[in-house]
Amino acid sequence: MAGLKVDWLAAAYQPATEVRWPDWMQAKKQAALATLSTLPGPSRKLELWRYSDADRLQKSELDSAANTERELTTADNAVVINLTTQGVDFDRNLPDWLSLKPIQELPENQWLDMDLSPALAKELVVQSLNQGLFTHGVVVDVSAQAPQDATVVLRYDVAEFNRWTYLRNVINIEKNAAVTIDEHYVTGRINVVNNYRVAQNARLTRHQHNVLHAGQQHVSLQHFTLAENAYVESQNRHESGNLQHHIHWVDFTAEQAEYRSGSVNKAGHNSHIADIVLINHAFKNNISDVTHRSLADDSAQIFNNAKAVVAKGADGSEITQDLKNILLSGDAKIASKPELEVYTDEVVAAHGSTIGALDENVLFFLRSRGIGLEQAKAIMMVSFEQEAIIC
């Protein structure tokens, strides 16, 4: 098999005008490529790719259609950042509470390395490629002056739909700041890494809206670092597409912080969706709460994984993992795995996972009131999803 580097460089989009990277960033990119080129390509042998067909990553001739756009936001204080084929585009007339700059102007001390240690790099190989291949991105700084409805929309609208576009963003939410970030997928074959740095007492509400066409693909790594008393609520909707592979990585870097996430995964036809959450409780007294509701129809496959690692001494950690899944057809597959790795004594943890079908009694009840089978099922799906809608 050809080395990883060769395959992926060829498949990646390169902009016409070369970006001038600072030396240290160029070195990071090269180091990543050097490490990754020694690794085999992703396959079902990997834990995180067992239920996704990694060969699809190399597929050509994808879908050029753009998604119908829903209203991006209703907030008065909203700024839309367009991540396009050419680069990053936004209204230059920014409010005081927000500053934006291209990723190549990121201060070196704000850089977060991908973990390229052998075991992890293998599992995260597709997301790690981002470090070597990213071509553009934005650094977002939100200050404590942000008004109540401060909203930043990251709109992925890349016209290049066959080759992969690698985007990398850093979102700094400063001490005491509060903001809503909406990530909105429109079109493109996108591999994105976002580093959310949530400072002391800061508050992030995040929405990810990934409703893809049958021929579209999207890969992401969302990395969150939470300082003392930081609060993150994260709402994800992953629907359809040829392939979606999302990793949500959470690091607590102090105490008293809270991370809550809700995911709705909905796959039909031949769609493969992976929704993976990894939470490191490295410090005391942090809370994490993960809820997934997933529905698979036709011959679709969904992989749900929520893993929390509680380090030695991280007492007072509170962990909830609640994964529920519904199979709507005999050919659909769902793998659902809540995992706890606890190296300390005082932990409050609740986790559960179920895979079932739609409740026959509820279905009958709705039909007995005159609602047709398909509509009754649709109502039940909405009801089911509702439990994972947290913000």
Next chain:
Amino acid sequence: MLEIKNIYAKAGDTEILKNLNLSVKPGEVHAIMGPNGSGKSTMGNLLAGMPHVTATSGSVTYQGKDLLQMEPEERAAEGVFLAFQYPVEIPGVNNMYFLRTAYNAQRKYRGEDNLDSAAFLRMVKEKIKQLHMSDDLLKRPVNVGFSGGEKKRNEVFQMAVLEPNLAIMDETDSGLDIDALRVVADGVNQLRSPDRSFVIITHYQRLLDYIEPDFVHVLVDGEIVKSGTKKLALELEEQGYGWLES
């Protein structure tokens, strides 16, 4: 209205109804009593079309049509309504939305236009007032967090909105306090008309003090073993079912 003839039916794999016969004419109220597990709910479920209840022989004719051939939603649109013994909860779906969807689905089946939301809201508020129930029930998710009595009342409210021709009420009176019992009885009495019929499954003759039945039947082991008037309900209350079973 309804003609049940020599019905044998299974719930899952178990034969429950054994040679059931019942004839209900327009405007009549029939009460069905009988011991636990005798097949009362199974009968209601068979009429409403619950998938795991299947007739193995016999026939059910409703308004001249073969009821057993129809899908549950078709039966509803044709005017069959079952008030459930154990109403289900539907988180995240509010009562108002659910009811409007049901109401308009039935209208569509009958070739009628949708009622617009304002007109529907007016109608629903009127009904809820008549039943002495509070408006906020409309905004709440279907049966979620409802008390046992509220769930039962919600069934009666749905019946009032959907205005069926044949209402089967499966122990709608169980677990109700006296005031709620009156509300349920009022709901039925307000709907009573010469072209509407009721089959009321109950364990207690007290409901029949409020809803005057035309007939009382006793169902034992899947079969109607005795039929009579309201007097039969009183006898059952005093003597239990033992004297009928042998």
